[in-house]
Amino acid sequence: MTKTTINYREKIEHSHVYDVAKKTPLEFQASLSARIDNRVLLKREDMQPVFSFKIRGAYNKMASLPADVLKRGVIAASAGNHAQGVAMSAKKLGCRAVIVMPTTTPAIKINAVRSYGAEIVLFGDSYSDSYVKALELEKTEHLTFVHPYDDPDVIAGQGTIALEILEKNPQPIEAIFCCVGGGGLLAGVAAYVKALRPEIKVIGVEAKDAEAMTESLKKGERVMLDQVGLFADGAAVKQVGEHTFALAQQYVDEMIVVDNDAICAAIKDVFEDTRSILEPAGALAVAGLKAYAKRENLHGKTLIGIASGANMNFDRLRFVAERAEIGEKREAVLAVTIPEKPGAFKAFCNLLGNRNITEFNYRYADAKVAHIFVGVAIADPAESAKLVADLQAQGLPALDLTDNEVAKLHLRHLVGGHAPQAEHEVVFRFEFPEKPGALMKFLETMGHDWNISLFHYRNHGADFGRVLVGMQVPPSDSAEFNTFLDNLGYPHWDETQNPAYKLFLG
Incomplete structure (x- = not known):
């Protein structure tokens, strides 16, 4: 196991995120808490300006770039939420942004990125395909690549979520649950939590047909999935990052895998408590939280899920409503x-x-x-x-x-x-x-x-x-x-x- 030499606690505490991001609420979920007999708190990252936590890491990376580098512009590959984070950050910092997005990206995310003035290139069926194309354009256009997860500055930006959670809830916490795509959120949260409160479990949650981190941790090395399911498109990644994998090996307690029905049920759970609709990837943490509480037969514990995004494609609501009752x-x-x-x-x-x-x-x-x-x-x-x-x-x-x-x-x-x-x-x-x-x-x-x-x-x-x-x-x-x-x-x-x-x- 490769141990990081980077002081993530220090990087997180000195991150530049609050020029654009806001400190989101940590909300008690009354209905879900009563149903599973535990104290469930939801970290409302769906309330960020771009309806996702991704603005934190994107802005922290871009704000740390030298002025001459930033002036040439940036490029990113993203299924949507990171794209919006980069686009909004570029607008704030006054630089050019080119975003390569999979052709399967929901229209709501494409339109949101365009609204910030970013240039869009649609390429490939998954993030991995778009990533390769973005690296090509990085060279030909002389841009700086802003990685959606595998970058220490991006990881530190996402880690500010853990800082806010621990500030808001100094009382005992059984576990914090994070959705996992490439692993940036999980890595940042785990690094900070284990530095300050090592007794708190940090648990990653993946969709059943996109288990890159789960499989990588099992085998002790990063694996490349042949294909990934696209229902939770915000977490549809074939291979996790080098930095994120190393941090997960070092700090993450375990991974939980949930199916689409459980994700749909979690979307409904959050809606019943908040009247907000999370996207599938945004509800992964809640689905994993419920599965963990049931498996461990927990009662009276404090469990925290990070609601990571709400960029839901409206057409998917039909499927979510149909499958939510089965998932529950x-x-x-x-x-x-x-x-x-x-x-x-x-x-x-x-x-x-x-x-x-x-x-x-x-x-x-x-x-x-x-x-x-x-x-x-x-x-x-x-x-x-x-x-x-x-x-x-x-x-x-x-x-x-x-x-x-x-x-x-x-x-x-x-x-x-x-x-x-x-x-x-x-x-x-x-x-x-x-x-x-x-x-x-x-x-x-x-x-x-x-x-x-x-x-x-x-x-x-x-x-x-x-x-x-x-x-x-x-x-x-x-x-x-x-x-x-x-x-x-x-x-x-x-x-x-x-x-x-x-x-x-x-």
Whole structure:
């Protein structure tokens, strides 16, 4: 293990960050603390002017450059947050800035960098690709490269976060959790914390498909990942830095790896306490904090997570909302097989009881059995297992798909198809009240042996549920069917002649 000879405590305490950065709050998270029975504090780096901690390291590096070097300009490679830090710092210092960004960078980050007057070059699929291009431009344009993490001045700038944490909370701290991409934040925080309060654990958190630091520490040398996942794009780095790796070896207690569902759940946790929305990389620390508290069975401890960024691509909110409940183990996704006969669907719904249904997909397949894809709100994973057991005890084969990626990502949107055997099918779109019992009222009001041949519902967070229902209603029953619709009292629209239905389902 190579030990650094740099006095990071001194560098951090003399960093030039507060010309542009601000001392962010260390906030108590009431809801999350109560739920996991520990005192959770959040270091709100998402409240920086560029909505990320990266402004600290970028400005500290640039402010330390000689005047003649700064005048020629700087260049950086970044997935977004470091880019904004460099761009804002360049505007403050009055110098040219060129930023090389991966082509996968969210538009919100590209536009934010442009707003500070920086020149943008889009190149490659990841930070590593952009990094190589930036080194080329550094030479041809005679610029100075500002590394996003592997530079002592950048590391020291990020380390000022630890200085503020210890100033704000002199009481005992069990652990501080940091997101990890290239390792600059983790290295700076760990170096400072271990210099002043070595009893505090410093724990890095990585996304499951971007585990460069975790793997490097395991092997005792920096590894190069073949590819990285881009959901937590702010931490999508194939190889950690030399300086950051050496500091992690020396000072970091452990690494924790979390999956995308856990990240989504952490985003929701922070939103419920702060009404702020972190980006995926920004929520890594909270996801790791929760996993650590559960693994160690901690109670009454002070745990601090660094909310590192909030440059969320708005389009990702759809995915986050869908996966957050699964990540928190508050939704079970099941496949259930029921007999294809009148009344079976109603019997199945009775077995679900008053549980909140988050999604319901069913399409008539054959005359014997029907396969239902259903999402159910649960209090804990044990409830999911009990529900599966209860269904199977009633002769309804059930499969828990909660951890099945194909089911969660694709099958839930593909359940369906043509059903030529569904004779006399009529299709209606309904608005159900979003409350327990709405589906049972529908089934009980129907009071007839019309077979339900199609049923689709997803919870959209509105005050009513949008439901598509297919029923086999012979023409001779049309008057009785109209009476049923009138008695039901739910807004409804006849979609039997809808061209989309005819093309894909009819």
